[in-house]
Amino acid sequence: MIEDQKIQTSLEQLNQLLADYPVIKEFQQIQLEAQQNSRLKSLEEEIKQAQKEAVQFAHYGKLEAEKAAIQRIEELTQQYNQHPVVQLYRERLAQANELLQYVTQTIQKKVNQAIEEGTQRASEN
Known part of the structure; x- marks a missing residue:
């Protein structure tokens, strides 16, 4: 039970450290900006509508209308994709992912080392 509490405390500390890291803060800020951008929301809705239309046109065999809807989707x-907020979001997402992968790999390496050391000690006894 005490070990679980230590792990939980360590995870909370790591989570807070990551949340305070500039790359993560920048990502969260641009994510919020993207979610609140009315032009992006409008484009998302237009894409969804065009997709629905393309499916309906295909269903009813209206090939020219389907092609026009697909062109509109594209x-x-x-x-x-060319919107500056989307491009910045993707850049920050990549940076945040790199950080998280680094942290994950470092933790994994340390855990594996601890397991190997524990196994070696057990086999020596």
């Missing part, structure tokens, strides 16, 4: 998706 145009809207390109606008979305």
Whole structure:
């Protein structure tokens, strides 16, 4: 039970350290900005609507209308992907992921070392 509390405390400390890290703070800020951006929300809705239309046109065999809807989807998706907030979001997401992968790999390495040391000690006894 005490060991579980130590682990939980350590995890909370690590979580707080990560939350305070500048890369994570920047990511969270741009994420919030992206979620609140009315143009992005509008584009998302337009893409969803065009996707629904394309499916309906395909269902009813309206090939030209389906092609036009697919073209519209591609145009809207390109606008979305080229939006500065989306590009910045993706950059910050990549940076945050790199940090988290580094932390995860470091923890994994330390745990594996501790297990190996424990196994070696057990086999020596």
